[in-house]
Each structure stands twice: as structure tokens, then as C-alpha cells.
Amino acid sequence: MVRLVSVCASLTDDELALLESLAHPTQFAAGATLFTQGREAHSVYNVTAGVVRLYKLLSDGRRQVVGFALPGDFLGLAMRDAYGFSADAIGEVSACAFSRGAYTALVDAKPHLLKRLHEFATHELTLAHEQMMLLGRRTAEEKLICFLLGMQQRWARLGKPSVTVPLPMTRQDIADFLGLTIETVSRTFTRLAREKTILIVPGGVRVMNPERMSAVAA
Amino acid sequence: MVRLVSVCASLTDDELALLESLAHPTQFAAGATLFTQGREAHSVYNVTAGVVRLYKLLSDGRRQVVGFALPGDFLGLAMRDAYGFSADAIGEVSACAFSRGAYTALVDAKPHLLKRLHEFATHELTLAHEQMMLLGRRTAEEKLICFLLGMQQRWARLGKPSVTVPLPMTRQDIADFLGLTIETVSRTFTRLAREKTILIVPGGVRVMNPERMSAVAA
């Protein structure tokens, strides 16, 4: 099994063994649903490969993508009785599933683990605050640039540093993450490419002028 | 000392005594700063009276209010070395301060407490996701209505249920929370009042048509 590196770095060998004995490795096909907003929360997931889209829907169909989960990320921490958002696979996804019962028992038994999960949750909260600033106060161009730099950093932290940022999600997903329309996302990408700030490549974007981009994100 | 009711409901008497021995009760005058974004994080706070404005600034002065803390709320949980946002008092505020050292020691020693704090953090994360939906996908009118209903619920949960929602913060604070301008907030309030959905009273708003408001917030 893939090691749960991000959560378990500080665990002892026996704790790790216990954790892995409770994890159900699961595969999801492209587009498959991991769980749905409002449904009873049965499992917590740790993504081990692929990218997951996390989103909330309004009754009239408006959608807000609240995040993209990459390998190492935990889903369903903010679990009450029901999931607060939906999650589905972008491309193929591998994840470790923990039943809710196993998860709560584990957390009660292992303060180490709880501490790591808490750090995880507070980091997520910090990211959420940054996303609020982005959604509430930034322009379309700033939103796109912050998004690209953010994704680049996240891939880099996972050991995939590159000037080419993979974007496996659709333009619509990006638009719904940034509070824009697909047309505005497309136009803004085109404009940034025309100015040679980025280069649009199949499946992603190459960062051509990181200085200008960092200055805008400031 | 005021009991730390929200965090400590599940603690034993000796744990509660320990907690209170480490808390420094502090008073803040109207407009006083509890802490500033980017400064070294020295303390964690539990608000016991009053309302605190939490916000992030961009270098050019654009501001995003990420939340309003009411009595019982914890500030500085998402603490790394530096505070991720600024906090200042709206009106007079009382809070219990815990030094960072005391806080981390306490958390390491008392898994009960950590579990409560983690629940707190995940609840905050859920609220943050809802705020993302609001900021990214809702209209000005929907934003205002969701805000009013949200504040009403929060006061109700604190034992102050009322059709009159206290709004001790300025219109600018509300605008910066909802990703709007002060003019749009003012105009939208006026329109809702003209339609008899709300009644604007000194220091707050009276909910006149909760059915319509809940329908919009849906």
C-alpha cells in the first residue's frame, strides 16, 4: 500500500501498522463520485493518486468548487453526520478509505494522530481564508494567477517541482473554484498567453514570467 | 472568571481548573487590536464578551473580513509562527488569553481538549466553505440575507434568540465580509426595508419576513 506520508510522518511503526490495517485502498474511475453533499458520512478518505474536485451546489445549480484534493490530502475531516460537500474524481483516483467508526476509534486511541489531523485542519482553514480574500477582493486576472501559483506550489511540495503546472480539471472547474465564468477564465488565459506571462500547453500551463505573476499575487 | 463554556463542556473539573489557571483574562477597548496579520503569534484567545472583527489585508489596502468572533469563539487556532489574519475589537471585548507555550503544552497533555479544539476547527472549516459559496456564487441581496440569518442563528445558539439581529460592526465591515462595497450594502438594506423584509433599527436589523429570507438563502 502507498504510505500515508502526509499524515503519518510522526507516527510510530505500530501505530502506522494499525492505521494501515484499517485503511481500505479504493480505486475510482474518471468522473466517479467519492461522496455527495448531504448524504450520510460513512467514510474518510486519504487521496494517494490523482486529483479530486470538492464542491458545493445551490438548489438552482450554481456550483462552488471549494478545493482540489491532491495526493496526500484528507477528505471528510469536517464531517458531521452528513458530508458538507461533494467529491468526485478528475481522472483516475486512488484513495485509502476509513470507515467512520474506525476513524473515530483511531482518533480516540492515538493522540499523535489527532494532533496531525488537527494541524491538517488548521492548515486547510488558513487556505480557506486565503480563498475568501481571493473570491471577495481579487480581480479575474489576479484570481487566475494566484490559482496557478498555488497549484504550482502544491505540486512542488509533493516532489513535482516544474514550470509546467498540470491542470487536469476543466475550465468550468477552474471557473467554479474562482467565482468566474468559463468564458472569463478562457479569455484571461488567452490574454496572459498573448502577453507571454504563461504558455498554454495540453493538460496544463507553463509559467513563463514568474516574477510578474508573483508581483500580482503579492 | 467567565466559564469557557464552548470548549470545555466535556472536561473534568481538574482539567477545567488547570485550563483556568493558564488563562489570562484580558479587556480590550473599542477598536483595540488583539493581534496583527504577519506578526509572531504569541497567544491564543477565547472571546468571553463582545465582538471581534477578523480580517486580512492586501498590500494595496483591499480588505477581506474572514469572520466575526462572538463570545465563546476561539481565535488563533490556525496559528503557525505568525498570525494569518488581524483581529480587532468592535466595541469593548473581554477575552481569555493563553500564551502559545501554555496552549501547546495543554493540548499535548489533554487529548479531551484537543478533540474539542479539533471539532471547533472543523466547524470553522465548514463555515469557511459556506462563505466561499456565498462569496463566489451569490448575488448582493443573497449575501446580505445569508449574513443576517447567519448572525441571527449564532446569537440564538448563544442564548440570545431574537427577531432583532444586533449588528455592532460598521457597514464597511459587512461589505468587506461579503465582498461588496459599502454603497451596495447600504442600498440593499434600504431595498429590503422598503419591501418590508427587514426593519432597520439602531444597532441592528429586525427580521420581518423570515420565510422570504429563508427561501432566498435556501
Add this chain to the structure above:
DNA sequence: AAGGCGCATTGATTTGGATCAAATCGACAG
């Protein structure tokens, strides 16, 4: 009572991004 000072409201105008409407591109099936 008069002046000053923050807020808040109201009105006129502008605009960034949304909406409406075609193309164009690419991947895949036949």
C-alpha cells in the same frame, strides 16, 4: 446653537465580468 467628524444614504455614471451566440478544436468511433 454652531461647527466638525465619522458613518451612512442616495444619486449619476461607468465598467468588469456575465450572458448570449457562434465558431473552432480535438479526441474518438465508425
Add this chain to the structure above:
DNA sequence: CTGTCGATTTGATCCAAATCAATGCGCCTT
């Protein structure tokens, strides 16, 4: 190679909210 279908790009127009600009209203202080 050709048609189809979804995703993306591009263009024309519109509109909700921003911006610019007074004005009004409490509430101090003098």
C-alpha cells in the same frame, strides 16, 4: 478520412455592482 460530441475559444452585447459625487444624520465638542 469523416462525423460527432464535448470542451474551449472568440465575439457582441448587457447588466449588477463598482465608482464617483454629494448629501444627510448622529453625536460629540466648543
